[in-house]
Amino acid sequence: GAGVSQTPSNKVTEKGKYVELRCDPISGHTALYWYRQSLGQGPEFLIYFQGTGAADDSGLPNDRFFAVRPEGSVSTLKIQRTERGDSAVYLCASSRDIGETQYFGPGTRLLVL
Amino acid sequence: DAKTTQPNSMESNEEEPVHLPCNHSTISGTDYIHWYRQLPSQGPEYVIHGLTSNVNNRMASLAIAEDRKSSTLILHRATLRDAAVYYCILRDVFSRLTFGEGTQLTVNP
Secondary structure, three states: OOOOEEEOOEEEEOOOOOEEEEEEOOOOOOEEEEEEEOOOOOOEEEEEEEOOEEEEOOOOOOOOEEEEOOOOOOEEEEEOOOOHHHOEEEEEEEEOOOOOOOEEOOOEEEEEO | OOOOEOOOEEEEEOOOOEEEEEEOOOOOOOOEEEEEEEOOOOOOEEEEEEOOOOEEOOOOEEEEOOOOOEEEEEEOOOOHHHOEEEEEEEEOOOOOEOOOOOEEEEEEO
């Protein structure tokens, strides 16, 4: 079946702009996770959802970052007033339920100029 | 979060077995040991996981020390497509995956 998909695959923006990154989880998966990966490092946890609610947002770096999952399926990661340091690959993963294996999408490569 | 320690890099020859070590001396009783791998420009791919007993699947085997303070991922016959960064991760009760820097595996033809 279809895996996790993320759009866009690449995003270039200017410092100070607003961006939205989208994640389509595997159908039927109730848990959804966002991670961020800087060059040469492992992914870093940002936030995860169980259904529509954010169960743990402790990894969000500051209040410029926000994520939603209004219908318990698709999720959007929103970054306000982007900074050059936000440049990274943003990865989304989903699992059938909390505690089960996480399956990752290909990521969105964000470049802030 | 409990931490894992892995070698930065390892090399293997094609068709030979590969043993990727991981130390996790601060593991708690409820932490599962997960292995993921990441090919260039792709998201991480699940390989295998376990709690206490050794595990086998079609991709690899996971050998877990009796005290659970270390584990070894075993690729029985390395292929060129196995060249990737391999991450050993302790998944906590909150289901977050805490990645380290992983081991870059190079497979020589």
